[in-house]
Amino acid sequence: MKKTAIKLSLLLALSGLFLQPVSAQTKAEIFDEKTPITWLGMDFSQMKFIGSEEAYRKELINAEFVGKYIPLWENFFLKEPKKYNPARAVHRTSVAFAMNVTEKVNAALTKNFFDTNPDHFKSLTEKDIDTIIKNYDFLGNKGIGMMLIVEGMDKGRAQGGAWITFVDMDKKTVLYTVFRTGNSRGFGFRNYWAHPWPVILDDFGSDFERFKKY
Template sequence: MKKFFIAGLLVLSFVQSYAQNTLADVFNGKAKVVFLGLDFTHAKYIGSPGFTDPNAIQNQHMVSWNTLIEAEPKKFSLEKPLKLRADQYSAKVADMIKQNKNANVADNIINESYTLTEDQARKAVSKYALSEKEGVGVVYVVESLNKTLEKMTVWVTFIDLSTRKVLLIEKVEGKAAGFGFRNYWAGAVYKINGNIGSDYYKKWSQAAK
């Protein structure tokens, strides 16, 4: 009997450690939130004069745009936009840096409009190999960097890391701004974060109730 009791406790402990997270858990402080970074594998680069060095974008800037999320939390953290506690939030972008090795910048520089559908973004997320298994992950599935309109468009996606279930997905834009190529598009990420706080947080938190 004692052995069965102990085994039962172990099973219960395992189940609880990988319990499903909900969107409500994010906004009521129960779930830890991990900013996973930016996925560029489905991105288009609109306005060819603005993207003259695809090799540098793929091998240098994609890494830099992600590492800034960890290296410069005052600018790129989601803690403030999502009103998270410090002990509730972390940023771990290694998986997206690895994911972006599958991107192809040179073949995706275009001069016409482009839309990544919600279904396509969801499908991309479903194929991720993620090292994080607990809490809720947030990833920006990048639709486009549009030099013509000076903006970046992403699908902001919340993922239950224990089940890979998408809890919320919404398209958000950010105005590009900054000196130099890297900072110009990093500025768009900064704006997206700010727009989440000013334009989306209230809607998302109320919808989660």
């Protein structure tokens, strides 16, 4: 009888171990260089071209932006890893890649990207970013994900603006997000608007220790 009770107790204890919920990721782990991070790419679902459509019309239309330019910019992270380097931004030697997460979002975009109100270059809040992430499909990926949620591309400012966002992909929660800008420059539409993204990432990397405190 005693042996049976002991066996039952052991079984219950072991089952309790297996039933324990997976622990959530934390903000502190973003800044712990031993914690793996997955680069998810750039989300353009919130993006606006600031200025009249006519100001950009010679260079693109909405369909070209989705079908041509977004994939080109994403591809820079694969073709030019020394310059487009999310691992450097988070002080890692490497990060995993799962850019199909944002590729799925971008490929479905059909909206008008043009906005004449310069105040809309940055109009999202951290609460808005929370809502975006709650509705995300992370395609089964786990752990900490990192992405740029691009908000504005302004020809007048010669800047692109994006939210560097870290998420717990399992819980669909934002661990940390901050808006940063990068200057645009270069010849041709593709190169001109490709420039802000590595600038934003490197800027975050330069301020890594400062962001760690907030």
